[in-house]
Amino acid sequence: MCGIVGLHLKSPGLYPQLGARLxxxxxxxxxxGPDSAGIAIYEEGLPEGSFRYSLRAPGPGYDWAxxxxxxxxxxxxxxxxxxxxxxxxGNPVAVLERLADQAPELRVFSYGNTMEVYKDVGDPTAICxxxxxxxxxxxxxxGHTRMATESAVTTDHSHPFAAAADLCLVHNGSFxxxxxxRRRLADEGVVCTTDNDSEVxxxxxxxxxxxxxxxxxxxxKVLAEFDGFFTLLVAxxxxxxxxxxxxxxxxxxxxxxxxxxxxxxxxRALAGLPGIEEADVxxxxxxxxHIWSR
Amino acid sequence: xxxxxxxxxxxxxxxxxxxxxxxxxxxxxxxxQGRHNLAVGLHNQVxxxxxGNAGYFIGGLCDGPEIVVNGFVGWSAGENLMSGIxxxxxxxxxxxxxxxxxxxxxxxGDASSRTGISLKGGTIAVAGDVGHMSGFMAQAGTxxxxxxxxxxxxxxxxxAIIYVGGAFRSLGADAQVEELTESDxxxxxxxxxxxxxxxxxxxxxxxxxSARTLYNFSAVAGHAY
Numbered sequence: 001m002c003g004i005v006g007l008h009l010k011s012p013g014l015y016p017q018l019g020a021r022l023x024x025x026x027x028x029x030x031x032x033g034p035d036s037a038g039i040a041i042y043e044e045g046l047p048e049g050s051f052r053y054s055l056r057a058p059g060p061g062y063d064w065a066x067x068x069x070x071x072x073x074x075x076x077x078x079x080x081x082x083x084x085x086x087x088x089x090g091n092p093v094a095v096l097e098r099l100a101d102q103a104p105e106l107r108v109f110s111y112g113n114t115m116e117v118y119k120d121v122g123d124p125t126a127i128c129x130x131x132x133x134x135x136x137x138x139x140x141x142x143g144h145t146r147m148a149t150e151s152a153v154t155t156d157h158s159h160p161f162a163a164a165a166d167l168c169l170v171h172n173g174s175f176x177x178x179x180x181x182r183r184r185l186a187d188e189g190v191v192c193t194t195d196n197d198s199e200v201x202x203x204x205x206x207x208x209x210x211x212x213x214x215x216x217x218x219x220x221k222v223l224a225e226f227d228g229f230f231t232l233l234v235a236x237x238x239x240x241x242x243x244x245x246x247x248x249x250x251x252x253x254x255x256x257x258x259x260x261x262x263x264x265x266x267x268r269a270l271a272g273l274p275g276i277e278e279a280d281v282x283x284x285x286x287x288x289x290h291i292w293s294r
Numbered sequence: 295x296x297x298x299x300x301x302x303x304x305x306x307x308x309x310x311x312x313x314x315x316x317x318x319x320x321x322x323x324x325x326x327q328g329r330h331n332l333a334v335g336l337h338n339q340v341x342x343x344x345x346g347n348a349g350y351f352i353g354g355l356c357d358g359p360e361i362v363v364n365g366f367v368g369w370s371a372g373e374n375l376m377s378g379i380x381x382x383x384x385x386x387x388x389x390x391x392x393x394x395x396x397x398x399x400x401x402x403g404d405a406s407s408r409t410g411i412s413l414k415g416g417t418i419a420v421a422g423d424v425g426h427m428s429g430f431m432a433q434a435g436t437x438x439x440x441x442x443x444x445x446x447x448x449x450x451x452x453x454a455i456i457y458v459g460g461a462f463r464s465l466g467a468d469a470q471v472e473e474l475t476e477s478d479x480x481x482x483x484x485x486x487x488x489x490x491x492x493x494x495x496x497x498x499x500x501x502x503x504s505a506r507t508l509y510n511f512s513a514v515a516g517h518a519y
Contacts, residue, residue, distance in 0.1 A: 248407055248425075248426070251369065266349065266350075267328035267349065267366075267368060268327060268328030268330075268349055269328075270328070271327040271328045272327070281347075283385075283406055285425070286407070
């Protein structure tokens with residue numbers, strides 16, 4: 001069992017509330033997954049061509065200032081608890097290579113023009129507090145509370161899994177053929193960093209989108225090729241998508257209101273949203289792909 | 295009228311308070327906010343109204359009370375019901391009335407997949423549509439569907455009977471449409487009166503039952519391999 005939540009805001013007036021609403025939704029799903037949690041926040045503000053890199057320090061007390069001084073290029077660092085978000089202009093491939101070269105002790109959770117990812121093991125409430133999620137503004141976000149069933153409980157095995165710029169995914173369920181698809185992706189040069197099944201889906205979607213598919217086409221390929229149980233919530237820079245497997249054994253509730261689209265494993269995560277009384281609340285059907293774009 | 299507010303009370307406190315009420319009491323549960331496990335495991339003859347949308351297992355394991363939910367519910371409403379009524383004014387999610395042994399689960403909207411899975415003698419009536427695999431492995435009891443049913447209706451049915459007012463996407467393994475008898479029409483008419491689902495024409499429902507081909511192991515089946 002895991003809990004997933006997501007919020008896609010249509011009304012800019014709600015942007016300042018994104019983090020507060022998203023963390024309330026996530027905490028309502030804590031019972032579904034108390035071992036780890038993660039959040040992706042999408043926030044405008046960086047110029048085109050600049051990217052944020054969500055970085056994990058090798059341990060507490062890491063000296064981010066010294067790390068940035070060591071870098072021989074223009075990059076701004078914003079520490080968030082023990083982790084940090086690095087902002088840098090330029091091609092992400094080159095930036096990731098330089099990071100690997102000049103700060104190999106760091107792990108990169110995600111990168112994107114608007115997306116930041118925070119995740120950790122432990123109590124979801126403590127994780128939201130540590131990263132100040134409730135204070136964050138933004139235009140969309142998603143979250144995951146994990147009850148691990150098929151791979152280890154570590155930060156790297158926690159969701160969201162980000163596999164391309166501004167693209168990430170949270171998953172409730174388990175894939176049964178992820179090893180096969182992982183090998184097939186490896187043959188194409190796509191490398192997974194963990195043995196987690198959900199990471200394979202994130203890499204699979206990113207792989208197909210890099211080859212020209214839009215999000216809908218990539219998700220149709222997920223339905224065609226992945227075996228197992230899944231409710232997936234996938235976010236791209238300007239899109240927010242929900243898909244469930246053929247059997248729909250993993251729950252999902254969507255609320256669509258004039259000002260927002262919200263999704264959660266259970267309705268109780270949505271019950272506190274302002275305007276939920278007027279929202280169209282429905283359960284997505286098996287194999288249906290729901291996508292909202294801004 | 296007893297009033298219980300979910301914002302002030304834990305689920306256990308609510309269920310304990312409900313269980314201690316004398317027969318004939320009426321109760322209003324407010325602010326459910328999608329709360330799970332409300333009004334479960336009760337053996338008394340009480341009338342309970344839940345004012346709002348509720349979560350999973352509403353009215354589960356009950357043996358007596360009449361429960362009305364003025365809203366929608368999550369998974370497994372009336373799960374393992376023994377007797378009494380669970381009426382949902384809105385829609386219901388998956389596995390409504392799963393394994394219920396007796397009583398009546400009424401959904402005035404639509405119900406999702408696996409409605410009446412493993413039904414063991416209870417009755418389920420849905421005014422609207424039901425999702426895929428409804429009636430899966432239902433052993434005894436009745437499911438009345440006013441609207442349409444999804445794929446795999448009545449898969450691996452035992453002795454339960456399903457009546458469908460609309461269309462079904464497909465029948466499951468070993469399910470078949472059977473001739474509607476006078477006693478079927480009477481049974482559906484009786485359910486219409488109980489539920490108020492007068493949009494259903496009892497003469498015009500399809501009866502789905504088991505072809506019983508899965509009841510016994512067939513030695514011949516192995517010859518295919």
